[in-house]
Amino acid sequence: MAQQPDVFSALHNPALSAYVRNAADLMPDESALLATAIRSLLVSQGHASNKDIILWLIGTLETTHDATTADVIRHCLELVVSYTMDDI
Template structure:
């Protein structure tokens, strides 16, 4: 399967949201920085997996809500895989 890098629609959506998704934008930014530093590339799949792992590791309900909302936004703006 071909690796897809972060789809521009995801980044554009977060950038255009203004203050609506401030916490989610911070989480996405931290995730992208972490993945770039540790994996050298950032893909939609890597972002989704990282957010799921973060959800599993926290007991803070507020942080879980922010992570869940970020995950939902990323998934909703990630194009489906092409099946060839």
């Protein structure tokens, strides 16, 4: 997981980045999934906003057939949404 802090620094939201870094040991599956989402978005789009991550996670959730994986994805969605400000 040594590369993940560098991946999380690409997040536009410093509070979310700090939370995921600090909680990585408590939620390794979520941390790994978010790192995968961020890397994928950086490669395909060059950036990873909360909205981009949310859409990526929803797309992944729609294609998974594993209940455990779906739970991890939903928890990631809850986490990212909780750190996303509403549009004004």
